[in-house]
Amino acid sequence: MKNLVDSTAAVNLLMRLLAIEGVTGREKKIGREVQAALREAGVPGKQMRFDDANTRIPLPTETGNLIVDLHGTKAGPRLLFMTHLDTVPLCAGAVPVKRGNKIVPQAETALGGDNRTGCGVLVTLAATLIKHHLPHPPITMLFTVREESGLFGARHLDPKDLHGPVMGFNVDGRSAATITLGAVGADRWEVDIRGKASHAGVYPEKGISASMITALAMAEIYRGGWFGKVVKDGREGTSNIGSIGDPKGGSAGEATNVVTDRVLVRGESRSHDAGFVGEITAAYRAAFEQAGATIKDVEGKTGKVKFTARRDYHPFKLKEDTAVVRRAVEAVQAIGREPVCKTTNGGLDANWIVKHGIPTITFGAGQNEIHTVKEWVDLKEYASGCQLAVCLATM
DSSP, X not given: OOOOOOHHHHHHHHHHXXXXXXXXXXXXXXXHHHHHHHHHHTOOGGGEEEOSGGGTSSSOXXXXXXXXXXXXXXXXXXXXXXXXXXXXXXXXXXXXXXXXXXXXXSSSSOOOHHHHHHHHHHHHHHHHHHHTTOOOOOEEEEEESOSTTTSHHHHTOOGGGGTOOSEEEEEOSSOTTEEEEEEOEEEEEEEEEEOBOOBTTTOGGGOXXXXXXXXXXXXXXXXXXXXXXXXXXXXXXXXXXXXXEOTTSSOSOSOTTBOOOEEEEEEEEEESSHHHHHHHHHHHHHHHHHHHHHXXXXXXXXXXXXXXXXXXXXXXXXXXXXXXXXHHHHHHHHTTOOOEEXXXXXXXXXXXXXXXXXXXXXXXXXXXXXXXXXXEEEHHHHHHHHHHHHHHHHO
16 A cells, blocks of 8 residues: 655654643643644544533543544545543653654653554544545544543543444554454442541550551452452453552551551452453452451441442453454555554553444554653654554545
């Protein structure tokens, strides 16, 4: 396939987008910049809009998802191309610097290639289609918010706003030749443990230690094989305890001479098996509730354990003979690469788009060492991602 992508313009666009701050939940400015870049590429303003998903997201979110319609120039089923607008907080203040075939952060920040590379690919796709008058079916472009903090934009999207695409292509990753056709599901859970404070030196027996309830539960989880990599009866998953503190993010307990009266624990469970995700979470619930019933004060009273969980995203795995996977494989081959199909243990916006009824694969565009101060973008791989998007849209 002839490569019609203007690589210089694509890199300049990426540098422009990387310079715009837009950490998760604060995507208004980068959303407007993507809109402006699309207008410059020739997309009419009336074909772009922000939805109201942010009004349904349970965390403060400046704006909704950006949705763009490209009218088809040939008959065919509608396609979806998507990515996310937000970056992790470590990207705040990032200044991109081009060094050879890489873009790196100027200072001790992450870069934001996750996922400004995706934004660059989608804008470049629109610019290439319009500039060269390439025949393509109707296309919906989706730029989601709050992906990094829980896939919220994709989760709270109204699928009707996409106008019925039959398949989707999500840009989020390192290699353009890697086709991610499945991902884990995950629960996020929280345990609010309320004990009873007392003087730890004078009347320790009058207290109920929320810290000890937490410790007993964690020990039981570890003994039972439910922490870290979890393998039970041929099924696999993972779990983690992410934070232990108080509801305000401070220390669980503030003095050594006071029995700790409250602890808040947050964690997650993951698996490619939806049922096993729930079993891992249930094991944590049982361990904390049992520990809560074990620790008592001198009068035999126990603390209170409130365990809450939510399904953050659902697992999925598309078959390799699915139309969207076949199209992706053919497109990767058409740009001269060898396709690799895989699943991932991370969550993707594609988890929710598949749940919304649109079979969706994910491919990369040069991200490397994301979420770290060593993050960098591989410009050759970014160019391949741009080329692949054009091929997917026009084949």
